[in-house]
Amino acid sequence: MSNLDAFRTEVREWLEANCPAEMREPVRDEDDICWGGRKFKFKNAAQKAWLDACVAKGYTVPDWPKPYGGAGLTPEQTKILKQEMKRIKARSPLDSFGIWMLGPALLQFGTEEQKVHYLNPIARGEIRWCQGYSEPGSGSDLVSLQTFGEDKGDHWVVNGSKIWTSYADKADWIFCLVRTDKTNKYQGITFMLFDMESPGVTTKPILLISGNSPFCETFFDDLKVPKDQFVGEINRGWDVAKYLLGHEREMISGGGAGGDMVSIGGAFAKSFGKNAAGELDDPILRAEMAAFDVDVFAYRAMGERFMDMWKTGRAHPASSNMMKYVGTELNKRRHELVMSGGGSEALEWDSEETKGGARARGWLRTKANSIEGGTSEVMLNVIAKRILDLPGA
Amino acid sequence: MPLYHNDDQAMLKDSVAPFVAEQAPVSHLRKLRDTADATGFSRDLWAQFTEMGLPGMLVPEAHGGLGMGHMEAGIVLEEIGRNLTPSPFLATSVGAVAALAKAGGTQAGRWLPAIASGEAIIALAIDEGAKHRPDRIATTATRAGNGFRLDGKKSFVLHGHVADMSIVAAKTDGGITLFAVPKDAKGVTADPRRLVDSSLASHVTLDGVEVDADAVIGEVDAGGEILDALLAATRTGAAAEMVGVGQGAMDMTVNYLKERKQFGKLIGEFQGLQHRAAHLYGEMEVARATVMKAQQLLDEGSEGAKLMVSVAKAKAGRAANLAVREGVQMHGGIGMTDEYDIGLYMKRDRALAEYMGDVHYHIDQVARMNGY
Numbered sequence: 001m002s003n004l005d006a007f008r009t010e011v012r013e014w015l016e017a018n019c020p021a022e023m024r025e026p027v028r029d030e031d032d033i034c035w036g037g038r039k040f041k042f043k044n045a046a047q048k049a050w051l052d053a054c055v056a057k058g059y060t061v062p063d064w065p066k067p068y069g070g071a072g073l074t075p076e077q078t079k080i081l082k083q084e085m086k087r088i089k090a091r092s093p094l095d096s097f098g099i100w101m102l103g104p105a106l107l108q109f110g111t112e113e114q115k116v117h118y119l120n121p122i123a124r125g126e127i128r129w130c131q132g133y134s135e136p137g138s139g140s141d142l143v144s145l146q147t148f149g150e151d152k153g154d155h156w157v158v159n160g161s162k163i164w165t166s167y168a169d170k171a172d173w174i175f176c177l178v179r180t181d182k183t184n185k186y187q188g189i190t191f192m193l194f195d196m197e198s199p200g201v202t203t204k205p206i207l208l209i210s211g212n213s214p215f216c217e218t219f220f221d222d223l224k225v226p227k228d229q230f231v232g233e234i235n236r237g238w239d240v241a242k243y244l245l246g247h248e249r250e251m252i253s254g255g256g257a258g259g260d261m262v263s264i265g266g267a268f269a270k271s272f273g274k275n276a277a278g279e280l281d282d283p284i285l286r287a288e289m290a291a292f293d294v295d296v297f298a299y300r301a302m303g304e305r306f307m308d309m310w311k312t313g314r315a316h317p318a319s320s321n322m323m324k325y326v327g328t329e330l331n332k333r334r335h336e337l338v339m340s341g342g343g344s345e346a347l348e349w350d351s352e353e354t355k356g357g358a359r360a361r362g363w364l365r366t367k368a369n370s371i372e373g374g375t376s377e378v379m380l381n382v383i384a385k386r387i388l389d390l391p392g393a
Numbered sequence: 394m395p396l397y398h399n400d401d402q403a404m405l406k407d408s409v410a411p412f413v414a415e416q417a418p419v420s421h422l423r424k425l426r427d428t429a430d431a432t433g434f435s436r437d438l439w440a441q442f443t444e445m446g447l448p449g450m451l452v453p454e455a456h457g458g459l460g461m462g463h464m465e466a467g468i469v470l471e472e473i474g475r476n477l478t479p480s481p482f483l484a485t486s487v488g489a490v491a492a493l494a495k496a497g498g499t500q501a502g503r504w505l506p507a508i509a510s511g512e513a514i515i516a517l518a519i520d521e522g523a524k525h526r527p528d529r530i531a532t533t534a535t536r537a538g539n540g541f542r543l544d545g546k547k548s549f550v551l552h553g554h555v556a557d558m559s560i561v562a563a564k565t566d567g568g569i570t571l572f573a574v575p576k577d578a579k580g581v582t583a584d585p586r587r588l589v590d591s592s593l594a595s596h597v598t599l600d601g602v603e604v605d606a607d608a609v610i611g612e613v614d615a616g617g618e619i620l621d622a623l624l625a626a627t628r629t630g631a632a633a634e635m636v637g638v639g640q641g642a643m644d645m646t647v648n649y650l651k652e653r654k655q656f657g658k659l660i661g662e663f664q665g666l667q668h669r670a671a672h673l674y675g676e677m678e679v680a681r682a683t684v685m686k687a688q689q690l691l692d693e694g695s696e697g698a699k700l701m702v703s704v705a706k707a708k709a710g711r712a713a714n715l716a717v718r719e720g721v722q723m724h725g726g727i728g729m730t731d732e733y734d735i736g737l738y739m740k741r742d743r744a745l746a747e748y749m750g751d752v753h754y755h756i757d758q759v760a761r762m763n764g765y
Binding site: 263265266268269274278279280286287289290291293294295297298299301302304305306308309312314319322325326377379380381383384387388389390391392 | 674685705708
């Protein structure tokens with residue numbers, strides 16, 4: 001038996017002993033997701049037990065080094081753990097922007113002291129982070145951001161506002177892009193970290209077309225940030241931000257962008273009804289769903305090829321932009337078809353039968369896919385410039 | 394298996410790509426067209442293919458071939474597509490070989506070595522009407538004496554007028570049976586038509602054609618499976634060739650965007666064109682990955698191959714079609730001239746799109762395979 005086989009056996013036994021039955025049920029509602037943090041209320045004992053078990057083993061961040069709260073697993077071992085969790089349909093023990101975004105930035109740019117100090121509470125689900133990037137006047141043109149930190153010797157005084165801060169009202173800390181030099185566009189931004197409970201920070205949830213408010217406006221009024229709370233170098237925060245955006249697109253490209261990658265027609269055929277020939281009983285919808293399925297299966301192959309090439313350094317560094325563009329446009333199309341297939345039932349906004357208008361709200365939510373993390377139009381600009389090498393782009 | 398070419402496959406590409414580009418670039422197609430060539434391809438070029446071992450790539454080693462897979466054949470087909478090279482490679486070395494290798498027996502022993510040695514050109518007589526409907530084959534094979542009597546009409550038979558043997562799909566009492574019908578068989582007439590892409594495809598009439606019992610490829614009534622193997626291989630191959638056609642058209646077009654000036658600017662500076670070119674890039678990359686996945690599944694003998702083959706033929710069809718349409722449009726007026734090559738890409742794409750099931754046929758297949 002190889003080491004990896006032995007590891008798989010060990011993981012399987014550990015999961016069997018530690019993953020509660022309730023945590024092997026599909027996620028139904030937002031509160032089934034464990035986000036951790038100071039304000040988080042566990043839905044039930046099983047959710048807490050599952051988190052505690054994973055924290056003790058380092059499995060909330062299995063590939064992080066042990067001194068930072070991880071399990072120090074190799075990429076092969078991490079893949080096995082994920083496969084085994086998927087096999088028993090185990091829920092993610094902890095979802096967090098700290099794990100997905102700040103963690104990779106700190107691992108790349110942080111000092112040893114910062115890694116130990118910030119990563120462990122992320123791994124344990126004690127501190128929940130949010131991301132302060134976009135501003136009302138700086139969306140796609142992020143580098144034009146105006147939130148300013150005035151140098152006061154041992155601290156900065158920060159004034160300005162951020163928008164689309166995911167779950168800012170629920171987060172404990174924020175990683176935030178702040179201008180610290182008004183004369184230098186790219187090399188005048190610092191990647192700061194601060195507590196959301198600091199005096200001068202206020203948040204206001206934004207009601208979206210889905211009726212939900214996952215995003216906030218966040219305001220900073222004479223907020224004091226100690227001068228040691230930044231990542232990388234002062235005025236070089238754009239390097240960290242760019243790295244994180246690349247990481248985000250890579251993560252999205254790794255499977256998230258295309259949404260649920262299964263046959264849409266196959267799923268609908270069960271509820272929609274078929275004609276005598278065994279075909280979906282609406283020839284035009286059937287044709288559109290089938291054309292969509294072709295694109296889904298094709299994108300699945302693309303995802304596999306992209307990851308195979310990315311992991312071995314064969315992919316074009318900008319190809320994650322193509323993956324993000326194609327995948328998010330695909331997911332929007334899926335949800336248009338979900339609504340067409342659902343007919344008037346899918347229009348219901350709060351009925352119990354529709355799980356509180358899940359289809360309608362989900363459909364509206366997907367419209368952000370091609371806006372957040374870089375719009376489709378920006379992705380196309382990047383492809384034109386960096387891959388096709390078109391002039392003046 | 395990762396979804397990119399391994400070292401051996403990359404080496405194959407490195408030898409095939411310059412070979413096809415030098416020996417059979419688009420000017421080679423023009424020459425055949427402008428001299429009203431009656432064969433449909435160059436036998437000299439086929440002899441060069443044979444020197445490189447290409448006709449027998451998929452032929453098992455026991456029959457004198459190289460025993461390679463669809464991934465390797467796809468490398469050759471992509472270059473054929475990129476250069477619009479007229480060639481019997483797809484029908485003979487991919488489609489026919491897949492059927493004969495699957496069936497084994499007398500006909501495999503007779504024809505596979507001849508294909509590998511470059512001596513035999515094989516035609517695939519499957520279609521019967523303007524559209525590909527292999528589930529509605531009307532050509533009949535009735536028992537007569539020691540063999541069979543074939544009656545029917547076939548269409549879109551590439552190389553049908555020059556092939557040394559045609560694989561004919563016919564209805565028998567209990568199913569479909571494939572027959573190896575030799576060139577000189579009595580009662581066979583092939584009427585070659587020049588197609589939009591300058592290739593030659595025949596209407597083949599089978600009028601009381603008598604063949605021996607051993608002309609059966611595989612077993613009587615059991616041709617369905619062999620036909621499936623033939624179709625899967627040929628469709629995947631056509632999809633690979635379309636990736637080459639689309640990539641060739643796209644590369645030419647992106648280069649043109651960097652050369653042509655209007656309004657005092659390179660037209661590639663205009664965002665209206667940049668976004669369309671970038672979108673096309675994404676579609677072509679996805680098509681390429683999809684075709685590779687289909688090749689990989691076929692080579693592994695996977696159950697999932699059939700679905701992916703239809704996905705690949707449909708996706709490559711859509712992407713290559715977008716590439717040639719955008720190509721002509723972005724070239725502007727000169728895209729409409731015979732002098733520029735981009736129009737030839739549009740013509741070849743149209744013919745390949747129709748071959749062995751168009752986009753709509755395969756989208757419908759995908760729906761059926763997913764239970765709706």
